[in-house]
Amino acid sequence: MHRKLCLSPSRRYFTSEMPSVRSHRDAGTDGFRSMNRARPRAVAALCAFALLCACSKPEAEKQRPAPQVKVMTVAPATIPYNVSFVAQTESSRQVDVVARVSGFLDRIAYQEGDMVQESQVMFQLDQKPFQAQVDAAKGELLSQQARFKTATANLKRIRPLAQKDALSQADLDRAQGEFDAAKSAVFAANAKLRENELNLSYTTIRAPVTGVASRSLQRQGVYINALSDMARLTYVAAIDPIWVNFNVSQNQMAQLRNLIGKGQVQEPGDHVLKVSLTLSEGNVYPETGEINFAEPNFSPDTGSFLVRAVIPNPERALRPGMFVTAKLQGYVRPNAIVVPQLAVQQGANGHLVYVIKADNTAEIRPVVVGDYYGDKDIIIDEGLKAGDRVVTEGMLKVVPGAPVQIAPEQQGDAEKKAPAKPKRKQSGP
Numbered sequence: 001m002h003r004k005l006c007l008s009p010s011r012r013y014f015t016s017e018m019p020s021v022r023s024h025r026d027a028g029t030d031g032f033r034s035m036n037r038a039r040p041r042a043v044a045a046l047c048a049f050a051l052l053c054a055c056s057k058p059e060a061e062k063q064r065p066a067p068q069v070k071v072m073t074v075a076p077a078t079i080p081y082n083v084s085f086v087a088q089t090e091s092s093r094q095v096d097v098v099a100r101v102s103g104f105l106d107r108i109a110y111q112e113g114d115m116v117q118e119s120q121v122m123f124q125l126d127q128k129p130f131q132a133q134v135d136a137a138k139g140e141l142l143s144q145q146a147r148f149k150t151a152t153a154n155l156k157r158i159r160p161l162a163q164k165d166a167l168s169q170a171d172l173d174r175a176q177g178e179f180d181a182a183k184s185a186v187f188a189a190n191a192k193l194r195e196n197e198l199n200l201s202y203t204t205i206r207a208p209v210t211g212v213a214s215r216s217l218q219r220q221g222v223y224i225n226a227l228s229d230m231a232r233l234t235y236v237a238a239i240d241p242i243w244v245n246f247n248v249s250q251n252q253m254a255q256l257r258n259l260i261g262k263g264q265v266q267e268p269g270d271h272v273l274k275v276s277l278t279l280s281e282g283n284v285y286p287e288t289g290e291i292n293f294a295e296p297n298f299s300p301d302t303g304s305f306l307v308r309a310v311i312p313n314p315e316r317a318l319r320p321g322m323f324v325t326a327k328l329q330g331y332v333r334p335n336a337i338v339v340p341q342l343a344v345q346q347g348a349n350g351h352l353v354y355v356i357k358a359d360n361t362a363e364i365r366p367v368v369v370g371d372y373y374g375d376k377d378i379i380i381d382e383g384l385k386a387g388d389r390v391v392t393e394g395m396l397k398v399v400p401g402a403p404v405q406i407a408p409e410q411q412g413d414a415e416k417k418a419p420a421k422p423k424r425k426q427s428g429p
Contacts, residue, residue, distance in 0.1 A: 279324055352364050368382035
């Protein structure tokens, strides 16, 4: 390989005559020159992209508008304090129909399961033996009446003669004895006749009360023994009015007295508590009644005492043994604060609501909730006062401390704020 040393005023370098080395070096030099030519193009492209982005970005970002919410202004009001209990209906007068005399059952004279009226014929026993006893008693009575008549006449003849000493005192005493014996015999015969007539009347068994008659426990043609269990034929249950029974626990009584002592609940002025019913399907029974009995003692087994109400049942919609919800009406809550249930949120430390201050900024307010009121409202025991504005819609958009816009009140909102009928209560009689 031949090398030539080249000298120049500025630098020294070796040159090689090898074609391969020269070609690589020349290629590297050409690539470097190509990169130097491409760099201005990349810089220009980057500047154009930055300018395009700068042109697409708004000059100043617009500020987000305050969220719009609906609020209600707290206004305390007097509302009913209705307490609910699980109750069961009972017949106001359920009477067993029992045979008083023995005999063959000739006829079942009522439709099982239907309403029967008081004194309506339900069963008929064979009357022939009892009619014969009545006839025999009548004959005995006639015989004793004839004897009495003779004794009376005999005494009338002997008494004046004995007074004139025409007959002895013994004859007078004998006549007087026969008269007294005949008189008592008539009395006994008359009583025997009435007894037999009464037994004859017992063969016709009538409904003791107006009500629903159960099925017959005996069939037609059977012999009924009045001294055995067969004497019970059926029963009749009076259902108008009907009784409703429920139990009040000791804790419920204590809680109610505590609320009354604090002034949160007031008793009715006439001390009369009404009772309304809600049926199992959720329908409200149209009739209301009153409490007519309360057990004086607590049960040692359950720690509660029985309370009974009497309810009119003219349409016979209620039957004994039904489970219903009984609501006591008469107590009231003065100055109660009621808000929609959706306005109350559940936080880590309890319940809270959003309250809008005078400057239209929102704040979180912890509250203590009470019983439900109606289907959509709830009572606030602590945390709110008259005039507070509570957010009822749009809570998810509210930021504590940030301003909000109050939505205009629409038609019908005022009606929604009106107190609703109470839905259920959790404590107290």
